[in-house]
Amino acid sequence: MRFSPDAVHRWGMRAVAALLLLALWSPPLPRGGEPAVLTLLLDDSASLRQGDAEASWQSLRRRLRGLPENSRVTLIRFAARPAVELREAAPRLGLPDILPRQTQLSPLGTDLAGALAQAPQGAPVLLVSDGRGTTAGTARALAELQARVPAVAWWRRPAAVPNIRIATMDGPARVPMGSPVRLRLVLTAERPAQTRLSLDIDDSQALHRPVSVPADAPTVIELELPPPAPGVHRVRARLGDPPAADTTPGALHLTKLLRVEGAQSVLLVGTEDHGLASALRAGGWSVEQRTPERLLTADLAGAAVTLLDDVPVAALSPPLLERLANAVNGRGMGLVVLGGPRSFGAGGYRGSRLEALLPVVSVPPKRVPAASVLFALDSSGSMGQPLTEGVTRIDAARAAIMAAAAALAPQDRIALAVFGTEAELTLPLASYAEPSATLASAKRRTPAGGTHLAPAIDLAMTAFAERHEDAKGRRLLVLISDGQFADTPSADLTAEGRRLREAGVELIAIGIGEPSRTAPLRALATAANGRFARVDEAAQLPSFVATEVQRDRPAKRPGLVSAQPGTELPFRLPGNEPQDWPPVADYRRTRLRDGAAAPVITAEGDPLLAWQSAGQGRVVALTAGLGELAPAWRAWSYLPAVLGGLISWTAGAGQDPGVEVRARHDADRIRLHVDMLGRNGSWARTARLEWQLHGPQGGRHSGSLPASAPGRFVLDLSAPRPGRYDVIAHAGPARLKRALWHAPRAEWLRSAATQDALAALADLPRWTPVDDFPSGGRLGFTGATAGTRSRPWLAGAALLLFIGILARERLGRVPGEAWRPPWAGPRPKDPAREL
Secondary structure, three states: OOOOHHHHHHHHHHHHHHHHHHHHHOOOOOOOOOOOEEEEEEEOOOOEOOOHHHHHHHHHHHHHOOOOOOOEEEEEEEOOOEEEEEEEEOHHHOOOOOOOOOOOOOOOOOOHHHHHHHOOOOOOEEEEEOOOOOOOOHHHHHHHHHOOOOOEEEEEOOEOOOOEEEEEEEOOOEEEOOOOEEEEEEEEEOOOEEEEEEEEEOOEEEEEEEEEEOOOOOEEEEEEEOOOOOEEEEEEEEEOOOOOOOOOOOOOEEEEEEEEEOOOEEEEEEOOOOOHHHHHHHOOOEEEEEOHHHOOHHHHOOOOEEEEEOOOHHHOOHHHHHHHHHHHHHHOOEEEEEOOOOOHHHHOOOOOOOHHHOOEEEOOOOOOOOEEEEEEEEOOHHHHOEEEOOEEHHHHHHHHHHHHHHOOOOOOEEEEEEEOOOEEEEEEEEOOOOHHHHHHHOOOOOOOOOOOOHHHHHHHHHHHHOOOOOOOOEEEEEEEEOOOOOOOOHHHHHHHHHHHHHOOOEEEEEEEOOOOOOHHHHHHHHHOOOEEEEEOOOOOHHHHHHHHHHOOOOOOOOOOEEEEEOOOOOOOOOOOOOOOEEEEOOOOOEEEOOOOEEEEEOOOOOEEEEEEEEOOEEEEEEOOOOOOOOHHHHOOOOHHHHHHHHHHHHOOOOOOOOEEEEEEEOOOEEEEEEEEEOOOOOEOOOOEEEEEEEOHHHOEEEEEEEOOEOOEEEEEEEOOOOEEEEEEEEEOOEEEEEEEEEOOOOOOOOOHHHHHHHHHHOOOOEOOOOOOOOOHHHHOOOOOOHHHHHHHHHHHHHHHHHHHHHHHHHHOOOOOOOOOOHHHOOOOOOHHHHO
16 A cells, blocks of 8 residues: 555654654553652541541542652651651552551541651651641641652541530549539630530430530530449540440540549348358448349449359350459559468359459369269250240250350269150260260260150169279269159158259259249259259359359368468558467468469468459459358357458548649540659658559550659650550558549540641642643652653653654655665656556
């Protein structure tokens, strides 16, 4: 195909014009070009709208992938302080799908000055922020940054600052018991607003009413709340209806802590009366008594001290244990746990929510005698009925048996029998390496027929009669049933129970279901001198069975166990401390927890009396208790003074009045100034302060610091999360406990630092995702992306094409003809070509 010279010239010049237009547009090249270097400063503070930081990262991530090869990006995330999350990362090799948050930052501040100072030398900077800095020095840091980088641009994100806000909430930090709580709130608004004001005490709403706030002046609201229960309470004011679980401080809600002083009540929980209630009443305490079955969460509300007297964990429901822990850690309620046959290791404390509060950890007892345990499971038709939704009675019973078997010692022997109209041994009596798994794989019987007791008793007597060399120690029959026996009148129950007792077989009868149906089981247990327990919830059954099987497992000691003094008592007694502590007949073996103290120990070093602080509360454990394991303690003349001092100290007495604490809250730190007086009124001479800090979500830290002056300590605590912090400290005899609510509000309040930061950033070039990334000369980013490098390539291509067209025309080159020099004159015309 041949082209005329005019067509070649015309299309060539069009191509030159197109290349020049593309050079003016400067589109990014798909590959190649010089590597780009860029620094991103990304605001992740609380003043931004929720999810803005993540959304900004997703938008930037997509654009960063278009940078040329070998480009490098540095990401600095900042809030209360800056943190380098990515250093010179290669976008083409992949960036994290979600915003990197490897460093924990408090969202309660915006250190713009620190973030700008962290930017590396020479690389353009893109700042993504609302510009609400909360620290001074933003203008100076920005000027220094602009002097050492090619360009700085600002992608301004909207701030989440509402029109209306709670400016302040004033009220007492402490009130006496029975006194109302008076609060004074100040509300402000930039425009007239109407909303609803709510006041919550802990998790209960105390007030909810509409409020109107004008724009011209602050609105002052004074409130009076009814007297709360003794202890530490969280008082929260909120506007509108923010989520109740939201603990992040903001313009719409404000929280403070209140301590109610002066409680003198003890909640005594136990099944036996050892004279404790009368002794406490004689000491001036108000005592409420409850059995574990009758204990309710409401009973914990007004108690200064809860005393658990030989109570197994299985007798307390999981919600009740959780409320007990919250009352100790949060409100400051004292807790005293007395040992006995059903407590600590034998009571299922190991790994429980209750043990987490205690100063001791339950450990397996020494010299435990071997046991042979036969689990007899009722498989009658009624056992197929649901106990709770989705769980039948026989399924719950099987789970309970496996939980009890897992708690047995390796030398113990187990067997499994099922009975209805007949009895069958589905697992022979033997020691198994994995008892729970073995029981789970044993033969199962579908519930059917009636319930006959005699075959089960006969089978148990036969199984236990087969003596083996290693079948020494106790023999236990654990019988689990849900109802009346079809073949056994009351006279036969007495005879069957006597038969078990005379054969030395211990009976543990577990009744499932209604009390009226399980009455024969109770009668059988009474006749056999055994134990009976009834459960009506599937969740309680495994703990009940495991506790009853482990009860009384420790070996009987040949004589009394001596008690010796250990560390000092945490409270003062009238006169001198006793030097001779009474011996005990037995005790539950435990190990002292790290950070706890044991004023009374055995000769082997096991704790008999131990204590520790748990959050705002104090917890005491007496591993022998004050019941049948410690008869000498009950007759001890010193016991009233020791018990009274112990209960008073656990209730919160003993706070040294010569301790003054001042707190300052920064964005991610709490600074405490502690002044302590000695006993004679002068400054304390103690050289060091030992402290513990319990933070939100279970965080715990401890340390020691020297005095900055006599009696003066400055405690600088890390507080990266908003919420409650409990400080426990002591310096010699002086002690302090403080509950602090950490919620700095600089992110939402106007300040000089915020105004200065916004003014310093006002003249920065703005950037949005619709612009080029970054947008070349408009924002002053020199040679930062492939888009700026496409212009010289396109302009060069246009120039070369133009020179080629010009040279062709000057040389007279026509396609398809030989070259003819200019001096040869015009080429002769060809008639055939003209045709």
